Amino acid sequence: MSFLDLDEWLFEVAKFADIVYSPVASDIKDYPEDVDVCLVEGAVANEENLELLYKVRQRTKFVISFGDCAVTANVPAMRNMLGSSEPVLKRCYLELGDKTAQLPHEPGIVPELLDRVRPIHELVEIDLFIPGCPPSAPRIQAAIEPLLKGEQPVMEGRSMIKFG
Amino acid sequence: MSVVTLKINDIDVAAEAGKTVLDAAREAGIRIPTLCHLDGVSDVGACRLCLIEIKGIPKLLPACVTEVAEGMDVTTHTPQLDEYRRMTVEMLFSEGNHVCAVCVANENCELQDVAIEVGMDHSRFTYRFPERGVDISHPQFGIDHNRCILCTRCVRVCDEIEGAHVWDVAGRGAAAKVITGLNQPWGDVDACTACGKCVDACPTGSIFRKGSTASELDRDRGKLEFLVKAREENQWTR
Amino acid sequence: MSKTVVIDPVTRIEGHAKISIFLNDAGDVDDARFHVVEFRGFEKFCEGRPMFEMAGITARICGICPVSHLLAAAKTGDKILAVQVPPAGEKLRRLMNLAQIIQSHTLSFFHLSSPDFLLGWDSDPAKRNVFGLMEANPDLARAGIRLRQFGQTVIELLGAKKIHAAWAVPGGVRSPLSEEGLQWIRDRLPESRQTIETALGLFKQLLDNTLKDEIDIFGQFDSLFMSLVAPDGTWEHYGGHIRFVDSQGNIVADGLREEDYQDFLDEAVEPWSYLKFPYYKPMGYPDGMYRVGPLARLNVCDRMGTPDADRELQEFRQRAGGRCATSSFMYHYARLLEVLACIERIEQYVDDPDLLSSRCRAKAEINNLEGVGVSEAPRGTLFHHYNVDENGLIEKVNLIIATGQNNLAMNKTVTQIAQHYIHNNDVAEGFLNRVEAGIRNFDPCLSCSTHAVGQMPLHIELLAPDKTVINTIYRD
Numbered sequence: 049m050s051f052l053d054l055d056e057w058l059f060e061v062a063k064f065a066d067i068v069y070s071p072v073a074s075d076i077k078d079y080p081e082d083v084d085v086c087l088v089e090g091a092v093a094n095e096e097n098l099e100l101l102y103k104v105r106q107r108t109k110f111v112i113s114f115g116d117c118a119v120t121a122n123v124p125a126m127r128n129m130l131g132s133s134e135p136v137l138k139r140c141y142l143e144l145g146d147k148t149a150q151l152p153h154e155p156g157i158v159p160e161l162l163d164r165v166r167p168i169h170e171l172v173e174i175d176l177f178i179p180g181c182p183p184s185a186p187r188i189q190a191a192i193e194p195l196l197k198g199e200q201p202v203m204e205g206r207s208m209i210k211f212g
Numbered sequence: 213m214s215v216v217t218l219k220i221n222d223i224d225v226a227a228e229a230g231k232t233v234l235d236a237a238r239e240a241g242i243r244i245p246t247l248c249h250l251d252g253v254s255d256v257g258a259c260r261l262c263l264i265e266i267k268g269i270p271k272l273l274p275a276c277v278t279e280v281a282e283g284m285d286v287t288t289h290t291p292q293l294d295e296y297r298r299m300t301v302e303m304l305f306s307e308g309n310h311v312c313a314v315c316v317a318n319e320n321c322e323l324q325d326v327a328i329e330v331g332m333d334h335s336r337f338t339y340r341f342p343e344r345g346v347d348i349s350h351p352q353f354g355i356d357h358n359r360c361i362l363c364t365r366c367v368r369v370c371d372e373i374e375g376a377h378v379w380d381v382a383g384r385g386a387a388a389k390v391i392t393g394l395n396q397p398w399g400d401v402d403a404c405t406a407c408g409k410c411v412d413a414c415p416t417g418s419i420f421r422k423g424s425t426a427s428e429l430d431r432d433r434g435k436l437e438f439l440v441k442a443r444e445e446n447q448w449t450r
Numbered sequence: 451m452s453k454t455v456v457i458d459p460v461t462r463i464e465g466h467a468k469i470s471i472f473l474n475d476a477g478d479v480d481d482a483r484f485h486v487v488e489f490r491g492f493e494k495f496c497e498g499r500p501m502f503e504m505a506g507i508t509a510r511i512c513g514i515c516p517v518s519h520l521l522a523a524a525k526t527g528d529k530i531l532a533v534q535v536p537p538a539g540e541k542l543r544r545l546m547n548l549a550q551i552i553q554s555h556t557l558s559f560f561h562l563s564s565p566d567f568l569l570g571w572d573s574d575p576a577k578r579n580v581f582g583l584m585e586a587n588p589d590l591a592r593a594g595i596r597l598r599q600f601g602q603t604v605i606e607l608l609g610a611k612k613i614h615a616a617w618a619v620p621g622g623v624r625s626p627l628s629e630e631g632l633q634w635i636r637d638r639l640p641e642s643r644q645t646i647e648t649a650l651g652l653f654k655q656l657l658d659n660t661l662k663d664e665i666d667i668f669g670q671f672d673s674l675f676m677s678l679v680a681p682d683g684t685w686e687h688y689g690g691h692i693r694f695v696d697s698q699g700n701i702v703a704d705g706l707r708e709e710d711y712q713d714f715l716d717e718a719v720e721p722w723s724y725l726k727f728p729y730y731k732p733m734g735y736p737d738g739m740y741r742v743g744p745l746a747r748l749n750v751c752d753r754m755g756t757p758d759a760d761r762e763l764q765e766f767r768q769r770a771g772g773r774c775a776t777s778s779f780m781y782h783y784a785r786l787l788e789v790l791a792c793i794e795r796i797e798q799y800v801d802d803p804d805l806l807s808s809r810c811r812a813k814a815e816i817n818n819l820e821g822v823g824v825s826e827a828p829r830g831t832l833f834h835h836y837n838v839d840e841n842g843l844i845e846k847v848n849l850i851i852a853t854g855q856n857n858l859a860m861n862k863t864v865t866q867i868a869q870h871y872i873h874n875n876d877v878a879e880g881f882l883n884r885v886e887a888g889i890r891n892f893d894p895c896l897s898c899s900t901h902a903v904g905q906m907p908l909h910i911e912l913l914a915p916d917k918t919v920i921n922t923i924y925r926d
Contacts, residue, residue, distance in 0.1 A: 052561065055599045056592060062581050072562070075461045075575035075883065096466075096487065116313055119334045123311055123510040126495040128341035136491025144493065144848055145726065146716040148735065154722040157456070157468060157485050164341075169334055177333040181313035181510070209333045211324060212312025212427075314506040314616075348500055348841045356500075399841075422842070423813065426506025426616035428624070 050115075050182035051087070057189055064196040081107050085195060087114040087178075091121040092166045096159040105172040110195070113174045116181040116211055118167060125165040133161035177203065179211050218284035227280045234262055234275040237288060244288050245297060245326050247304075247415055248363035249276045252440035253372045258363055260300050261326065264288050272296070298330040299337075306337040307386075309344065309358035310416070317417030318427040323361060342386065348422055349399030352406055357389055359418040366390060366410035366419055373439055378404045412436055452480075455877050460484075460886050462562045462579065465896020469885060470722075471868045477875030482865040484857070484889060486725035486896050493847045501530055501816070501842040506616040508834065508849070515895060517550035517605060518827030518852070520618045521688070522834040527620020529821030530838060531814040538807035539622030544688050545799055546608050546618065547825065548792040551687060552642070553601025554828035555744070555785040558893035559649065560594025563782060566887055567656055572880030590652075593645040597789075600642045604796075607631035622811035629806065636800050643793050650762070650786045657769070657783065667870045668888055669778025669863030672697035674730055674740035675749040676855070678826050683752030685759075685791060687826040693750050694730060694740065699773025702730075708824035711833055715850065725896070728855045739858040742830025743892065744784035749774040756798070759791035778863045778891040785893070816842040827852040829895055853894040863888040 052072075054061065068083060069076050079100065086108040092098050105111055116122040127136050142149045152158050168174065178191050187208055194201040203209050214229045220237050227236035232255065237244050247259040257274035264275045267285035275288070287293070304310075304323060312318050348354035367379040367390060378401055382391045393401035410419050412431045420429050438450040457469040468485045496507055505523035509516035521543055528535055535543070561580040569578050569586060577585070584591040608627060609617030617624050627635075657665070674697075680690040692706035694714075706714060718727040718735045730738035740746075754760045766787055767773060770780060799805065822835045830852030837846040867888045871881040 052557065052598070053602060055595050058581075058595065059584060059588070059592070062584055067579065067581050068576075070579075071459050071461050071466065072464065073462075073579045073581060075578050077458065077461070093490065094488070113334065120305075120311075121339065122313060123507060124490050125339070125341065126309075126311065126507075127491045128339070129309060129343050130495060131343075133491075136494040137489070139494040140489070140491060141719045141726070144717065145719040146735070148718040148720070150719050150721055152489075152719065152721050152724050154485075157470065157487070157722055158724060159487055161489060167334070167339075170338060174334075179333055203333050204331060206328050209331070210312075210328055212315065212318040313510060314503060316503070346498055346500060346843060348843060354500060422500070423502050423620075425502050425619045425624075428616075428619075 050185060051188060053185035054189060079103050079107055083108040085110045087112045088118050088168055089114045091117045091124050092168055092171060093124055094159040094161050101168055101172055110175045112176045112178055113168050114178050115183055116179055119177050119179045121165045121167045122181060128164050132163045179209055181212050216280050216282040218280055218286060220286045221288055231280055232276055233264060233278045233280055233286055236280050237275060242288055244275050245329050246276060247322060247326060248365065250365045250413055252436050253368040256364060261297055263293065263296060298332055301327050301330050301332050302335040302337050304361050305335045306339045308360060309341060314426050315359065315417040316420045316424040316426060316429040320429055321417060322415035347398050349397035352422055353411055353419060354422050355398060355419050359416045360390060361416060362388060363415055365413040369409045369413040369436060374405060374407050374409050376403050376405050379410065409436060457882055457886060460889055463889055463894055467896055469864055473875060479868040479872050482868040483722060484860050484864050485723045488896060489724040493849060496844050496847045499844050501527060501836060501838045501844055502620060505618060509616060515550060515554055515827050517546055518825055518832050521547055521825040522823045522832045524618040524620055525825060526821040526823030526834040526836050529823060530816060530818050531620050532817035533621050533812040533814045535622045536809050536812060538626060538804040539810040541802060541804050542608060542623045542626060542810055543618050546605055547687055548796055549601045549604035551828045552789050552792045553598045555789045556594055556598040556601060559782060559785055563890050567661060571884050575879060597642055597645045600638050604635055607634065621813055626808055626810050627805045632800060632805060639797055646786060646789045646793060650790060653783060653786055664779045665777045668867055669891055670776060671862055672776055673859055674702060675746035676740045676742050677747040677750040677831055679751050684755040685747060685751040695750050697774050697776050708822045708833060711822060725854055725857050727857045728850060736858055741859045742852055742855045744788050745775060745781045746830060748784045754791050756791055756794035759794055762787050762790060778859065781891045829853050829893055830855055856892045860889055860892055863891060
């Protein structure tokens with residue numbers, strides 16, 4: 049969402065880049081081959097996140113860990129302190145459900161939660177980290193602008209790497 | 213008062229004997245990152261951020277508890293030292309549960325500041341996600357052990373400035389934690405004068421004023437310095 | 451042979467979801483299901499946190515409507531402190547919610563859904579998105595982007611951050627608006643009004659022409675509608691009480707208090723989705739299906755309370771052929787109408803000196819051990835329910851999120867669309883896109899509804915001279 053806060057600068061992005069995959073900004077269903085840059089948002093919380101992340105890494109030249117959830121696992125990882133995914137599932141679907149209370153389970157459709165929510169760099173190699181909750185639009189712009197010119201952005205100082 | 217001369221980063225520096233390398237460096241305008249150091253209370257060398265190289269000494273020494281000596285040749289910044297400092301900060305982050313986004317000290321946190329200073333854009337160490345508690349039994353203040361980095365500033369400020377000695381450290385290794393009284397709920401500790409010095413001393417959002425919401429904590433660090441100065445130098449105004 | 455078509459992921463929505471379409475031997479649609487596939491578990495891991503932090507934590511549930519959680523958490527906090535928020539505090543909170551409804555609805559219309567309306571259901575899937583719109587109709591796209599920016603900037607002027615501003619707190623808000631901030635809002639209002647009037651006009655035109663048939667296909671059915679209304683029945687987004695109406699507009703229940711939500715709402719669980727299925731308890735599951743959000747708010751209220759929006763509401767009801775619009779496709783229309791209403795309300799607000807008043811926060815200790823707070827999120831009514839201990843540590847949390855309450859209706863909508871378009875095993879891409887659009891009607895926020903973080907990669911490919919269009923792939 050913060051990406052969309054780039055507002056009219058999105059027109060500039062569109063001049064230099066094709067958005068080839070994004071659940072929000074594209075209808076392409078399968079992650080394409082030979083992608084130049086990918087911003088991965090969110091921590092890895094379930095089997096499908098993991099599967100997609102591996103695919104993204106395989107098919108992308110430059111992977112960016114985008115936002116605190118991807119970089120540190122952040123708030124979603126607060127369930128890690130409980131040891132496994134069971135307590136959160138139980139509370140939501142058994143204790144707070146009506147008489148139909150049951151745990152969601154449909155293999156292939158509803159992905160199983162992993163016991164631990166993890167930052168993405170624990171699982172695949174990352175080329176650039178853009179922390180922030182969320183990274184502000186100026187920070188995103190300052191990181192992406194050099195990439196569009198084929199240069200490596202400088203990730204230093206409060207405006208670029210402060211968490212939170 | 214005797215004076216010694218030493219070199220810090222190849223600059224000749226004169227310092228009062230008995231002062232620490234950290235003091236001498238600061239006077240010379242050289243910044244060394246710190247977390248457990250707090251002006252006005254004793255130093256303990258707990259955080260290891262201020263580690264420096266001294267020529268002729270085969271190990272790194274913490275600048276905050278190393279006294280200056282005649283002819284000392286100190287280096288405060290090398291690529292290796294910078295790397296160690298960054299690792300230290302990463303370890304602090306992965307050891308506790310530091311969720312900056314929702315923390316009362318967000319934007320106003322020395323751990324966050326020091327992470328920026330050492331260039332930490334992520335932690336290379338796996339997060340431990342320890343199970344730690346929150347105690348808000350005190351009428352005015354609370355402590356969230358998730359955010360504690362065991363710098364022991366609260367322990368020292370309460371003992372050395374307030375003289376109440378409410379705080380202490382209990383346990384070892386991963387189980388170590390700061391405690392109030394004899395490991396009682398803070399609200400039950402009679403010795404606490406509710407002066408709030410520990411809130412002002414805490415570098416993170418661990419000790420906070422109750423009712424603080426995210427990013428809302430502000431501290432009065434100047435108050436601690438003022439109190440020490442008032443006592444030591446009889447300067448009673450600020 | 452019967453088979454199942456899975457749309458994975460559903461795109462141009464916020465969050466991760468799939469749709470299964472079940473085809474029978476004849477290749478026609480038996481049934482369709484909407485699956486939400488993410489889950490985080492806020493209700494459990496907030497336990498043990500100080501109540502005051504809930505606004506900040508729950509705001510992290512969602513990047514599109516953090517303000518809704520902020521307000522619901524703050525209002526729950528008000529109840530636990532047992533304080534009355536000062537008038538300035540309430541007005542400032544309302545202003546932020548209006549700004550958020552503007553930015554969120556604008557995002558839904560311009561960025562997510564309008565590519566279908568303007569580029570066509572069957573247009574090239576590689577272009578059928580906000581960037582395609584920017585290419586095809588740059589003026590409209592720019593106006594939409596700027597309208598969203600208006601909402602986002604008002605939020606930033608109030609809370610010092612566009613997304614995740616932890617500014618509303620138990621007891622009120624942290625700080626008032628600045629003189630300069632107020633002036634910025636005044637200056638930008640005329641352009642914003644212009645944009646929404648253009649969009650509203652455009653959409654009505656589309657409804658008369660190319661989108662005429664969609665009304666009867668994209669989720670046309672009877673259900674209850676629920677939302678907040680002001681005590682006098684006027685459209686409401688922050689306070690008031692809860693009202694249910696049926697498809698004819700008859701009041702089913704009125705004057706309901708959020709504290710009693712467990713008397714009239716319950717949540718069913720199905721094994722095939724992480725999204726629960728709330729229903730109106732007196733009618734049971736699944737007969738107690740109700741819809742929330744912009745469509746429901748327009749159907750439930752007696753009037754909008756501002757002149758232009760009231761005129762538009764009359765036209766809206768005329769077009770719907772009665773007091774209630776029963777087609778889910780009308781959500782888009784309702785959203786645009788609400789943006790106009792929000793802008794009109796902000797126009798009325800900007801001369802109120804209270805917006806600059808620093809008497810905007812009441813402070814108190816923990817005085818109640820339980821509280822329920824409610825607010826109208828862009829997508830519908832949002833409930834927060836906390837139990838705390840004597841010191842204010844959270845003991846139990848229940849959240850009923852706007853999007854979840856449309857779960858039954860979303861499932862019914864996708865089934866209706868799939869049954870209309872898909873025959874003889876012909877699952878053309880454009881048909882499947884229409885099925886997904888059934889979900890986009892509701893502008894669901896799945897991060898919120900399962901309290902899940904959507905892992906939402908955004909991918910950029912640099913322009914290559916001989917770039918080839920990538921085929922859309924659907925898994926069977």
